[in-house]
Amino acid sequence: IYSYTWHSISGIHHFKAIATDRSGNSSESSVATLQVNESEEGIEEGIEEGIEEGIGEYDDECDTTTEYVEGEEGVFEGSSEDSYCEEYTATNYKHVSEGRAVACGSFNLYACAIGSDEELGYNNYFTTTTVYESPEGYFSTEQCSKTTKVVSNAVNASACYYVDKEDALMAFAKLMAYVRFYHPSDEVQDIDWDMFATYGVSQIESVKNNLQLKNLFRKMFHPIAPSMEISGTIKSTEIPSDLAIEKQVAWNHYGFGYGYGWQGSEYTLYTNEREYVAPGAGTGDFPSVDYVTDDLGAGITIDMPIVLTAGSKSSVTKNYTTYPEGSPLVLSAVDTSYKNKYARIAGVMEAWGIIQHFYPYFYVTGIDDWSAVLPQYIEEARNATDKVAYAAVLKRMLANLQDGHVFVMYEGMTYTSMPFLTELAEGKVVIRDVMDSVKNELSPGDIIVEVNNEPVEKALVEVEKTLSVAYSKRRHIAPFYLFNYGTVIGETMNVTVEKENGSRINKTYTMNTDNLAVVYTKYETKYDKITELEDGIWYINIDKLTDDDVSEVVDTLQSAKGALLDMRVYPESGAAWSLISYIADGEHTSPPFYIHINNMPDRTATRKEEITQTFPSLTPKIDIPLVLMIEQGTQSAAETQASMFKATGNVTVVGRPTTGANGNITGFFVLGSQEEGGFEVTFTGMEVTGYDGKPHQTIGVTPHIPVEKTIDDVREGRDEIFETALDELKSMINE
Incomplete structure (x- = not known):
């Protein structure tokens, strides 16, 4: 509630704006001093200046929009304003089409006035009625008039001021x-x-x-x-x-x-x-x-x-019906496609609201006020005029969550790649593999130093803004998203590459779908999913196993000396769950999973329901030295399984930390489904912690033996995690 005080000394009037909240607490502006005459105009001028200094810019149009209520609102004692009253005479069909009434009654044969719900008669072109609007937005057949209301005191209980x-x-x-x-x-x-x-x-x-x-x-x-x-x-x-x-x-x-x-x-x-x-x-x-x-x-x-x-x-x-009952909401039809700037802003706001009330990991992100992020993306959405640009706005906003389960998808979205595969080694963007079409000019181990005549680091920073994973893990995957995970066919980049001998080449390359063949080599391994590497030492690619393969693996490993378990990408089946039961010494559980239950806004009264899973111990036991390989491609369910392998105490983990994104995925549509021309957005819907209760999100599963990639590893075609894991396994066997 806004008011003012003033006093006069020798014609000098001192005005002070006062803001009072619902609890009666008041705060005052500094004094605004103005020499005016004793007329009503002079006093009102001082009021306006006091409000402007203490509260905000006074809007000259307020006088035409203020809802004057006797004893509550006004500008100056004795001022007046006509009350709102508008008269409309038209057919009932026109009343409905212009938003003064809605179709109602049996089979919508009648028209009912908005606000009063009065039945006006048949909804057709022939029945004519007169309705009155008073106050604004409330229609009835009761006649109104533009009478003058006079304010009885000098208190402006709802000061009118400019709104940003x-x-x-x-x-x-x-x-x-x-x-x-x-x-x-x-x-x-x-x-x-x-x-x-x-x-x-x-x-x-x-x-x-x-x-x-x-x-x-x-x-x-x-x-x-x-x-x-x-x-x-x-x-x-x-x-x-x-x-x-x-x-x-x-x-x-x-x-x-x-x-x-x-x-x-x-x-x-x-x-x-x-x-x-x-x-x-x-x-x-x-x-x-x-x-x-x-x-x-x-x-x-x-x-x-x-x-x-x-x-x-x-x-x-x-x-049941809820009470008090509402009334028909009639809004003018608007374009809700991404082509409309108002719809783009609305979509960002809707996405913001869902995250505000339902994201379970704010305590991990370090975000104290999710509201603070929205203004930036409202402005970006206003200017994002095509699908790719608007999807990027959504990605940038949601990247603040550091949630590896965030995806933004739309119909017609096509993945593209450069004719070379990249990865990070020793902090450099290194070419790992190349298409046949560029083998004469590019080789594994070449280092990308510039993109479009700018340092490659500048391009990586921009990509990282769209990646919703832990800030500490973005640089590791940014090269892949820059060069091998594009969404615009025909996009070109001028790339400067430094060869092993220090020479440089500069050439423009094009993103297209044919180049995705080089991306698939990222997930290839030298060996079949169940392979004997050496006498009694086996390689098991858990990511490729089917449920039907489990019994073969268990039987094979009964007489084995040891085994490497490869879990560096997302598994194609649930075989890992069963294998863990053959390795664990007894009944065992998954890490703790929690559904967040909310019945009040802003997550202010969140309860957690634990849905941790328990698994039996199975026989015959796999009781041999085991080494599990992981890296950042190990995500979500694979992280749960990696945590459980590690928790058995019978498995040594080698590689790099996993993504740190776990918990069943959920999602929503922005401006309609993909088929409707909108955007599908996903995020993590529940909380998962480590066995010790500490956060898993953004941290992931950490290996017992960490391994980093070198540029020489790439040039020589070495699988550094595999080699380290095999050395460790042999050492365990020989102990």
């Missing part, structure tokens, strides 16, 4: 996510959120002051959340007195699912449902409070119910 667009959009993003995920009204369930968000963004573009913003939010949110207080105003608290069955209803979020299934699967571990209980019978899954209060910024405060009354007037039905 960034602050307004941030307030909208927060409020939209609050209502979408935690206000349990029936009306909320029917909203097309892409349409809703895009419309809101488009309207905020023309908002100039806090009162216009408040009016916009009331127009958009009160029909679906009528009992939510928006900056002091509630639309309705009416609950029928004749309910035969009465319940309380609130959201219970078991992770974030909303029906999303990874790669089209209908299965999802996560559920998001409204829970109905008898009044006062809420369980641990029910909110501990009925309302949440927040200052959203931009002059907007809310008291939002997160528990509502629900019930039925019939004692035999369980089709």
Whole structure:
């Protein structure tokens, strides 16, 4: 609440702006001193200057948008303003098409006025009615007039001031996510959120002051959340007195699912449902409070119910209705494709809201305020006019999560590569393999020093901004994403390469799909998935095993001296689970897995449900020296399995730390599904820790024996992890 004080000494008036919050705490601006005359105009000029100095820029258009309420709002004692009243005479069909009424009744044959819900008659071209709009957005047949309201005191209880667009959009993003995920009204369930968000963004573009913003939010949110207080105003608290069955209803979020299934699967571990209980019978899954209060910024405060009354007037039905009931929400149709800048901004805001309320790893990321990241990407989204550019904006925003499960996909997305495969060695970008088409000019071990006449490090930094893995691990994979994981066919790069003898060549190369053949060599090994390397020493490629191969592996290793277990990429089956049971000495478990259960916004009351898995011990035991090979390509389920191999105490781990991204994946659509021209986004939906309870995310599984790649390793075609692991295995056998 904003007000002012002033006093006069010899014609010098001293004005001070005062801000008072809901708890009665006040803060004052510095004194603004101005010499004015004793007229009403002079006093008002001082008020404006005091508000501007203490609160923000005073908007000259406020006088035409202020909602004057006697004793609460005004500029100066005795000032006046006409109350809002507009008259419309038209056919009912036109009332509906222009947003003053909605189709209603049986088969939508009738028209009902928005706000009052009055039935106006048949919805056709022939029935003509007159409706009045007062206040703005409320239509009825009750005649209104533009009467003058006179303010009875000199207190400006809702000072009108300029609102920064960034602050307004941030307030909208927060409020939209609050209502979408935690206000349990029936009306909320029917909203097309892409349409809703895009419309809101488009309207905020023309908002100039806090009162216009408040009016916009009331127009958009009160029909679906009528009992939510928006900056002091509630639309309705009416609950029928004749309910035969009465319940309380609130959201219970078991992770974030909303029906999303990874790669089209209908299965999802996560559920998001409204829970109905008898009044006062809420369980641990029910909110501990009925309302949440927040200052959203931009002059907007809310008291939002997160528990509502629900019930039925019939004692035999369980089709409950939530109360107070809302009203039809009528918004102008807007383009929700990525081609519309307002839709692009809306999509970023929706993604931000989902992460804000459901990401389980904020404690690992070091992000204290997720809100602080949004403004940058709103501006980037505004200027990202094609699919590739917009997907990059989403990637950059979500890269702040350091979550290796973040993927952004869209229809028509095609992976491309340069005609050479790269990796990092000794901090340099080194060519590991080449296509036949460039063998005359490039060789394994060549070092890339420049891209487009700039140091290659500059290009790597830009790529790293889109990679959602731990900051410490981005440089290791950045060369691959720069040169071998492109999405634009025909993209060219001018590349400068330094040869082993120090000479340099400079040439332009093109990204295309044919070059992906060189990428596949990254995952090739010299040996079959079950191979005897030397007498009694076996190589087992766990990544390639099928479930049917497990019995053969177990039988083979009964008489073996030792075995190398290769798990450097994602496994193609669940064979590893079984193998661990043959290695572990007894019953064993996975690392701890936790579903986050939320029934209040902003993860303020998160409960954790542990779903750790237990596995039996199987026989015959594999009781020989074993060495497991891992690196950053070991991710997700493979990390769980690597942790379990390591935890048996019977396996030595060699290689490089894994990605550090574990927990069942979940996701959502931005501006529609891929088939609808939108974007599919995934992230980690649950928390997984190490056996010791310490974080796994961003850290991964660390090897007992770390191995780094050298440039000579690349030039000589050595598999440095394999060679180190084999040496260690032989040493163990000979002990």
